[in-house]
Amino acid sequence: MASARDLQRYKELLLEKQRELSFVQGEAAARVPAAGGLEGDLIDQANADAEAELQIRLHQTDRRLLRAIEEALGRIRQGTYGVCGVCNQPISKARLEAVPWTRRCRECKEGPAA
Numbered sequence: 001m002a003s004a005r006d007l008q009r010y011k012e013l014l015l016e017k018q019r020e021l022s023f024v025q026g027e028a029a030a031r032v033p034a035a036g037g038l039e040g041d042l043i044d045q046a047n048a049d050a051e052a053e054l055q056i057r058l059h060q061t062d063r064r065l066l067r068a069i070e071e072a073l074g075r076i077r078q079g080t081y082g083v084c085g086v087c088n089q090p091i092s093k094a095r096l097e098a099v100p101w102t103r104r105c106r107e108c109k110e111g112p113a114a
């Protein structure tokens, strides 16, 4: 189990990434017109503007990551942080340092965004 000092460090890493992503989100929203509600339609359009599409994809990845970060912060509060959600083994420090929002150990590896 991670020590209180480790937890504090992971929490700081998570909050830092959260701030960074929130900033990027704001930037992307400002640059893509009508960002709310039209994402599905835009992606379906074969000739959608390539840059706008890329922005939206980044936007969605960031949203997933932001949610993963929020969940990780929740696990820190609940005292369940740093344990693999699949095999229940502790996740290595090196992995938590690199991907502090992860929910799985290296053996139970996961997709690119989580």
Ligand SMILES: [Zn+2]
Pocket: 084, 085, 086, 087, 088, 089, 104, 105, 106, 107, 108
């Ligand atoms: Zn595992």
